[in-house]
Amino acid sequence: MTAQTAPAALAALVVLPALTGLALLLAGRRADRSAGPVAVVAAAVTVALAVVVATLRPRATAPFLGLVDGGELALAVDGLSAVLVVGVAVVAAAVMVFAVADTARSSARARFFGYLLLFTAAMLATVTATTLPTLLLAWEVMGATSYALIGFHWYQAGKVAAGTTAFLATRAGDLGLYVAAGAALAGTGSLELTSLATVPGGWRDVAAAGVLLAALGKSAQLPFSAWLSAAMEGPSAVSALLHSATMVAAGGYLLLRLEPLLEGWAGPAAAWIGALTAVVLGLVAAAQTDLKQLLAASTAAQIGFVVLAAGVGSVAGGTAQLLAHAAVKAGLFVIAGAWLTSLGTKKLSELRGAARRHRGVGAAVTVTALALAGVPPLSLWVTKDWAMAGAEGPLRLTALVAAALSAVYAGRVLAVVLAAPPGARDSEPGREPHGTGRIPVSVAVVAWVFALVTPALALLGVPAVAERLALAVGDTAHPPSLGELAVSGAIAVVTLAVVVSRPPVLAPLRHGRLAGWAGLRALLSPRPWLAVARGAATVDEQVIDRGVHAAGALALRMATVLRRADDTILDGAVGALAAGTRRGGDAMAAVDGRVIDAAVMAFGAEVRRLGGFMRRPQTGLLHQYYAQALLGLGVLLVVLLVR
Template sequence: MTAALAALVLLPAVGGAGLLVTGRRADRVAGPLALALTAGALVLAAVVAAARPRLSAPFLGIVDGGDLRLIVDGLSAVLVVLVAGIALLVTVFAVADLPADAARARFFGLVLLFVAAMLATVTAATLPALLLAWEVMGATSYALIGFRWDEPGKLAAGTRAFVTTRAGDLGLYVAAGAALAATGSLVLADLDAAEGGWADLAAAGVLVAALGKSAQLPFSAWLSAAMQGPSPVSALLHSATMVAAGGYLLIRMQPLLAATGWAATAAAWAGALTALVLGAVAVAQSDLKQLLAASTAAQLGFVVLAAGVGATAGGTAQLVAHAAVKAGLFVAAGAWLTALGTKQLAGLRGAARRYPGMGAAATVAALALAGVPPLSLWATKDEVLAGVEGTALTVVALAAAVLSAVYAGRILAVVLARPTGEEPLDEEEPGTHRIPLPSRAAAGILAVFAAGLGVLALPAVADALKAVLDAEGEPSPGLGDLLLSGALAVVALALTVAGSRARPGFAPALERSPLASWAGLGHLLSPRPALALARVLAAVDDRGIDRAVRGVGLAAHRIARLAARADDGGIDRAVAAVAGGTRRGAASAARGDSRVIDGAVRGLARAVRRAGSAARRPQTGLLHQYYAQAVAGLGVLLVLLLLVR
């Protein structure tokens, strides 16, 4: 099963890289290949979800957890199936929706790499593996949002999304450093073992990274810019992949948040306030994709809230249900954009009637988004709210849930209205653009899941999910809670639809309010202050620091020249003179040694040699000669004695 886990990530990654390298030559086969690989990924996801394998590849061997480790546990098992399933359905839609002359190999290559990165993210068990997947996901999302880079504003939108999320991503590196300092390990499961300030620093890093990726306050505005991307990209990013990754990370790191205390509270309030504020922003939108984008941040706010209050099962269920609902709505929005040429709500009046198949799927998804019983988000929101403690937080979360019904009602009031003028009511009639069957099928399957996941309201199903996630003991909503939230959703939805018909001028008034421009959040994190500061620092650098550095360099150069002259003119000559004198003295000593000492030694040696030769002559071996020598010697001695006396 280890091979299945490796293949789950590597097949789409290798396939995507191959398409990118091949380029336009692979445009014809790109769509079928992407379909085959995402279908294979779904099969492999089901296999690994059942088998729960683990995989490790060496990376940083000098530290515990430095390997690229992938593990499928209960949470990963749910997420890999979700990611692969949504990727397959969105790919089906993309094959049908993408223009024939588009760079399909580049598009599907990026999509496959993006999906591989998300699959690695939800199975990563160490920080190196998570960071690698996280970075690839961010880079490919930038390329996908700016896919039509030659059109004005597209590349800038991708850049804004990339820069904003990257600013938050730095938190993961801070968390990695804190984890290593506190525990000596880079294993994600060991993060909650950190103590004191290191634990606070790690929790803060994880929280910032997750809020940035999931477009939570104050990072929400990048999601508006991301709507410049192609419709399939919006459907993929906003459902089960990049925007959902932050919520997943907080659910995964919930023990760390709980260990610090303040981080859990901060996450809960960040999620609740995002659900409320971005819900109000969604209500004021006149562009369907912008409405869905704001509602994505709002709905994922409930996931972040769940991580903060410890309702991990409710947060996971919300993540899964929202993925099906939002993917279906983005598929419908993209299909209507292609067929009708507009994404403005005013231009989509009666779209569900003109295209009944897609209209039915979108209606079911919008009802689920509103939280209408017995559909999915009705059950999952209450699973989250069951874990909320405190009156203020509960009121904010309930108000955000009611707003869900309001912005869903705005969609339904427009697309279910009767078309104006002479527009045909049947997509089969001349003058209309048909929505391809694959797009309708993808939206229909997603609508089935958006409705069917309402079974999570059943205690037996909810308990089974908690058992899979090892979250037994987490609170569940009571029947009264379910009835109350369902009633609030139905009333809010009905009032919104009826109000849209009775007071048609109310929506335009909202669209002129500050909420329509995302409540000024774009200016809050605008790059202009940073650019102004950068210009000031550049001026200080050029006029002050740069000049000072150049001055120091010139002074050092002059000093070096003077030192070189002193060296050449004084020290060098002195050294040469000493060396010459030493050489001459050595030559004189060598001559004296050769002529005097050596001559004396040689003369003495010659004298000793002659004396030796003379001393050997008397040694003849003849006895009478020895007697004669003795007599001569005694005679000499006698003469000496006589002379001395």
């Protein structure tokens, strides 16, 4: 691969999965049998392309809005996107392998894998976009395909509603990205992504608010977090991809990409929202009785550290947290999906001893859950501390509480799945297992790939590796010191030990509001929004409509008065002026005809008469001219003599 062909590789990185996905969607049920292998091959090629473009760092453009600076569709790979394209491609490929084994053969597999590939292409376009039109296009495709994937089993009750909830919640935040684009265009005249950080004056605040809103919505941060709960209605492969390296990570990535825009009020706002999300959703995760709901809440909490990192300017720490969380959470969701298929349940109370029943997968879940807890020497132990390295005072304390809560909800999982399996006497009466009872080898392999990546990513804490990552993403912040890592590691180990050894300590949480996502679901319920709509309708009818009607009636009365004034005053004055002008014209015509014309005719007649008189002496006879000359001389002589 040369520098000349690198742009083609970058374009193919997005186009290949997109076209393959479209082809599968158009083929429909006829391609169900081959859809899985085709998707896996496309994902594998995408991984190879991701490695190539991450190495060569190319740029590719295509015309789109030609009259605007930055209006083209443009992709480029720099240090930040190089790290993420590889992460996204690898996670997507692993999830494709899992999905082949996890998706029922009777399902519409071509449609499912088609949407998965389109979703992957949208995320790859998001992390490489350099113009706002490219980002907005990828952002929209990601939202649309996530709706289709969450509601994939549309014929089952609640699936479409769950997809709609997730779609509308994220769309509410997505509007901020359009506001930011408008602010960039108004402030700089450019739609380049980098122009957002140079928007002047008040437009900069508008752009920062819009980007922050869009990122919080996509990454399920407060107050948008509850859409993740609804998204758990989707297939397990969708949850694994959605909540690891793609859609939920996209908002955090956007804030890291546009970190210079957050200077001012937006930085502290993002930092506090991320820290509070990590605490609140950490408590929500600890209170869940459903494994997928616990993992969903923990996803919002862990991405909260990324948002915190962007707010305090720790771009390298946020990037490391994105990568480490992607591996951990993808592995946990794959295992949760495997248990759902093999054991027929996702309830924690029914997963007791699950890790002992399937020891291979059980070892993998143990490693990934320990990493989620922040236990040394695994990846999230390092990356969480690096993400909050720039936090100080109360913000730092809040982040440490959130880190301790990571050990609480991870310990909750381990306490259940590592417990002794219930005997026949302990099992629920009347309940029969309805799973397949087995976990495919390919699924176990995928789970172990993520489990092995987890300790490997702990190398991000090694100074030499950390420096290279910081240099790649253009960050000057230093990774956490050994003292800071020791404190957070000790907190994680102690907390985890308490939770695993004393599971009943968390029992009160399961009976409070935290189990219902701390009331956040009510924000997505149609009832409050219908109440708002009714209030708005009342205001519209009672205030705005009446005001408009009153203004219209007043305008009509004023128009009537003005019409009467026009008829009686203006029209009368115009008519009188016209009549006076006409009479003046008639008088002038009379004077012209009777006086001026008569004088001119009289003068002309007199001139004509005098001319005739003057013509008489002109006889043409010479002797008469002599006589006339002598007469004239005589007259002159008399005049001279008289004088």
